[in-house]
Amino acid sequence: MLQKKELPKLNEGFARIVFCHNENDVEATIKAYTALGPLDTLSNGCFGQKNPDAKIQLGIMKFLKKVEAPSNVGSSSDSVQDSAYPQASDANNICCKGTAKESLLLGVASKEVKESENLAKGSVDDDVSVDEITTLAFPSISTADFQFNNETASDIIVEKVEEFVNKLENARLVLVDLTHGSKILSLVRTKAEKRNIDSKKFFTFVGNITQLYSQGGLRCNVIANAANWRLKPGGGGVNAAIFTAAGLALETATKERANSLLPGHAVVVPLPSDSPLYTREGVSHVIHVLGPNMNPQRPNSLNNDYNKGCSILREAYTSLFTGFLSILRSRSKLPRRISEKLALTPLDLKDPSLDPRNHLTNSDQKIKRDDGCVYERSKKCKGANDETVADISAPSSTYGKVTGDKSKLEGPTSKTWGSWAQALYHIAMHPEKHKDELLEVLDDVLVLNDLYPKACKHLLVLARHEGLDGLVDVHQEHLQLLMTMHAVGLKWAEKLLHEDSSMVFRLGYHLAPSMRQLHLHVISQDFNSNHLKNKKHWNSFNTAFFRDSVDVIEEIKNHGKATIKDEDSQLSMELRCHRCRSAHPNIPRLKSHISICQAPFPHALLENGHLVLAPKT
DNA sequence: GTTCTAGAAC
DNA sequence: GTTCTAGAAC
Structure with missing residues (x-):
């Protein structure tokens, strides 16, 4: 329902969501806001207005029966969810569903947590949390610098997403690209729609993968990096951006896991809690992925061998999504109290004990963390307490009692x-x-x-x-x-x-x-x-x-x-x-x-x- | 896993 | 004769 009373005033630093009942509502809303200043078309189904003073964008989301997706929408906006919203015949129905509301919130969340709280309270009736959703944001692998054919790559992305999307439970995948006119996003979006892939579990998003939360309001706990084989910073594109944004902490954490990567493979790196990507964006893991290279100017070019290329690209996405699943699984093993806190942004974590990254489970498997806090703690423990290692092993273990017993052990x-x-x-x-x-x-x-x-x-x-x-x-x-x-x-x-x-x-x-x-x-x-x-x-x-x-x-x-x-x-x-x-x-x-x-x-x-x-x- | 060694293979 | 294997014990 169009809430006209909210239209005239928008305080500096705030954003607002307006629920529209039908096309007329949308038009009326846009008209009303246009009267306040020029309105940009940000992307399909989403309009925005830049308030130069507020440094924040106002978004009005449009929920209608069916929206044709234009592939090119010029805009100066920083980032915005790139369609693929849930579609239904009645906008109010969607508004009542948590997932649609999440999409709304994610689409136009403001820069600071405080602001987004205001946003939610000011504009949305129900307080629906999006915090329990774990999200992997990933760039298209190999289609940029490695010059992999977009058409073929989009087939593989959709195929692999389709394969994994049902294993995600309460998690989702987001394909991210920096530019609005992105060919790969457009191709993937169209093909995903054709295959009826659940748009709550997978959608595309235009934005900088290192600023998804702060600039785009899209909270992604895990991001994928289109890495180079040496797993080193530099080069260009996503790799350079992620290493720069994550700081030295990512380089160090990566080195502990691997020095290099084979094409088709991925390595999961828990992000140390002192990384700006963690504190600012809430990213807990970076998954480095190396795809096939079709660019003769880059190492290990496949010389246009698309047989090999496709197979390696498939492997790359399999490794990426499997890595993401393993993160989900290790999270699901956390005690309930902790997993409830999992999706809190680092800004919310005033009490470090609430940070799940600082916890070990009681199960027989430790939740592996080599970020600063836990690593330091475990090192200290080793000095002070010989039981550290025993803590890791299962208290309920029924085997391997290590005694002086010379008999055979089971x-x-x-x-x-x-x-x-x-x-x-x-x-x-x-x-x-x-x-x-x-x-x-x-x-x-x-x-x-x-x-x-x-x-x-x-x-x-x-x-x-x-x-x-x-x-x-x-x-x-x-x-x-x-x-x-x-x-x-x-x-x-x-x-x-x-x-x-x-x-x-x-x-x-x-x-x-x-x-x-x-x-x-x-x-x-x-x-x-x-x-x-x-x-x-x-x-x-x-x-x-x-x-x-x-x-x-x-x-x-x-x-x-x-x-x-x-x-x-x-x-x-x-x-x-x-x-x-x-x-x-x-x-x-x-x-x-x-x-x-x-x-x-x-x-x-x-x-x-x-x-x-x-x-x- | 290794060491020891009887006995087979050469 | 020496070389080598393979099974038992640890």
């Missing part, structure tokens, strides 16, 4: 483990007792040298979660952990490559590990070690017994578990060179062969990131 998969097989488990549970052996200590993982390396360089990335003895225990909810383990392993491989660029690394898990506690092998492919002594040693790294980390991650993403089969048969297979595939009668003969074999690695290994090599110079 793990979660009820496999029995000899006392000798518990060494990694002990390290994972009590890293403070093994400081000298550890190369790196992070919230979720530890890095250490394998005690009996089977190659010149052989590291282990050890999960710290209790209850994960091996791959068999890994499920969908561990996806984020697997990605962290991979990223940390990759980081170390690259560090070692820096010291010796002739090395080649492979990252993977043993199908049936001898040692309890999930660990990722990062192993150089020279296999030049006196500790490699028998057929089992060789085959555990050079048959299907060795499961590449990238493949395991894919399997968990797609099927929720890793395929475990034929573990024993792999270990007794004939001995074959991992490069030229020639067979050898015994270990000494094989070893003398691999010391000289220069054959290229098999295609299956060279493709899809199974091997980590130094970049070609």
Whole structure:
């Protein structure tokens, strides 16, 4: 209903929403406001007026039966939701629905929280909270600098959104572009409409992805970055904007997770609470994504190979959305009281104890945080209190009671483990007792040298979660952990490559590990070690017994578990060179062969990131 | 996971 | 004779 009494006056710094019942109401409203000053058409279904003194824009949202979407709407506005509003036959009906109201609020929220409170109170009857919605804002991947065809990219975006949108529960996805005339937004919008994708769960938005809340009133807890492969600031576009807006905190947090990214992959980085993006915009995570590159001027150009390109772009969106889902899942594990506070903006969080980022759950999985607060706290705890690590493990755990008991201990998969097989488990549970052996200590993982390396360089990335003895225990909810383990392993491989660029690394898990506690092998492919002594040693790294980390991650993403089969048969297979595939009668003969074999690695290994090599110079 | 060692393979 | 494997014990 047009609320004419609200029309004449708009205080400085305030915005107002006017609910219109029908086209006539909208026209009348626009007319009334036009009388007060020039009115801009901001975008489809949305009009605005810039008040130069107030520095805030007034918006009038139009809710009608069906609005044709013009792809080009010139405007000087900063940002505005780009159509895709819920549509219904009666505007009042929409107004009564929380989701529509959220859209309204999001569309024209003002700059300061105080102001938006006033906005809500002044113009909207019911107080409907939008706070419980978790939102991922993402730019179109690869269509800008990487010159990926917009038409094809829009198909893939819509396809992937459609695939994930039903898994979101109370969350949503927003495709963001800086410009109003954005071709990709227009294409995606049209195609999403055609496929009847729920516009409450997915819509497009015009605005700066680093100012969605402060300038556009759209609260996005998670934003995606179209990153470069080195995960470094600079370049241009979204990457430069996000790194600049997030400050050094993002660079540091990113470095802890990964040093580089393969095309088609994504890495979730929790944003430290001192980052301006966190304090100003309420962004808790940045997900770096690397898409395929079609630009010959940029590294790893695919030379217009759209077969590969499409497959990598699909992978990129899968990784991005899966990363987002893992954030949702870890949030949903928070106790109710905390999750209720989750969507509070940082401005609302006067009491740091209310900040969910400062909490650990009581469940058997810690909510991983390496932002300043928690990291500092956990470090302090380690010094003061030996129970820190025990706090992480499950109080309700029924296995793995670490006592002096020499008897075999049961793990979660009820496999029995000899006392000798518990060494990694002990390290994972009590890293403070093994400081000298550890190369790196992070919230979720530890890095250490394998005690009996089977190659010149052989590291282990050890999960710290209790209850994960091996791959068999890994499920969908561990996806984020697997990605962290991979990223940390990759980081170390690259560090070692820096010291010796002739090395080649492979990252993977043993199908049936001898040692309890999930660990990722990062192993150089020279296999030049006196500790490699028998057929089992060789085959555990050079048959299907060795499961590449990238493949395991894919399997968990797609099927929720890793395929475990034929573990024993792999270990007794004939001995074959991992490069030229020639067979050898015994270990000494094989070893003398691999010391000289220069054959290229098999295609299956060279493709899809199974091997980590130094970049070609 | 390693070490030890009997016995098979050469 | 030596070399190498594979199973038991830890």
